Amino acid sequence: MATLVELTAQHVTAHASNNPLTCEELCKQIEKIHASLKALENGGVDHLRDCGAHVKFLSMEPLLGSTQNLRLQGIDWVIVGGESGPGARPAKEEWVIEIKEQCLSANAPFFFKQWGGFRKKKAGRELEGKTWDQMPRIRQPQRALREAYL
Numbered sequence: 001m002a003t004l005v006e007l008t009a010q011h012v013t014a015h016a017s018n019n020p021l022t023c024e025e026l027c028k029q030i031e032k033i034h035a036s037l038k039a040l041e042n043g044g045v046d047h048l049r050d051c052g053a054h055v056k057f058l059s060m061e062p063l064l065g066s067t068q069n070l071r072l073q074g075i076d077w078v079i080v081g082g083e084s085g086p087g088a089r090p091a092k093e094e095w096v097i098e099i100k101e102q103c104l105s106a107n108a109p110f111f112f113k114q115w116g117g118f119r120k121k122k123a124g125r126e127l128e129g130k131t132w133d134q135m136p137r138i139r140q141p142q143r144a145l146r147e148a149y150l
Contacts, residue, residue, distance in 0.1 A: 049074040055136050060099065062116060063091045068098055072106035077136035082116025082123070091116055096127055109134035 048056050055076045060067070062083030072078065080099050082091035096112060103110035112132040115123035125131055 045071055045075065055138070057136065061113065062089065063095055063099075064089060066092075066095050066098060067102075070099070070102050072102055072108045075106065075108045077109045077111065077134075078103050079111045079113055081113030082120075084114065084116040084118075084120040086118055088116050088118060088120075093127070100127065100132065103134075109136050111135070 045058070048058065056074065057077035057079065058070075058072075058075060059079045061079065061081040063080055064083070078099060080091075080096055083089050100110050100112070102108075110132050111134055112125055112127045114120050114125045117123045
């Protein structure tokens, strides 16, 4: 997982030239990023898994740090992408690969959207020489299943 110092450096670099923040605003932004990553690793996915949604998916965009300890069993789809536009912070390849490997281990479809950056189309969307376009399996709601068999 990225340290708070690494996240701080990324954030300061991204905003220093075109969107200066006050110290207080910067601290709040960094705190949000850090809290989001910790929440995913410390049970945030459990809340998603336990909700009543038919398709349970994580959209990890923009990916701003490592997430090594996700428990993805019972998650139907994971979408990963880098930040795009002016001042975009880079997504590291090892972060994306960590998530892809966790998805493969948990049998969760993995969709890699983009590397991001100012010219996201130029950066492309290949990871390890291929595009990852896996989609979730659509499950019918229990009520629809019951009606189909009655």
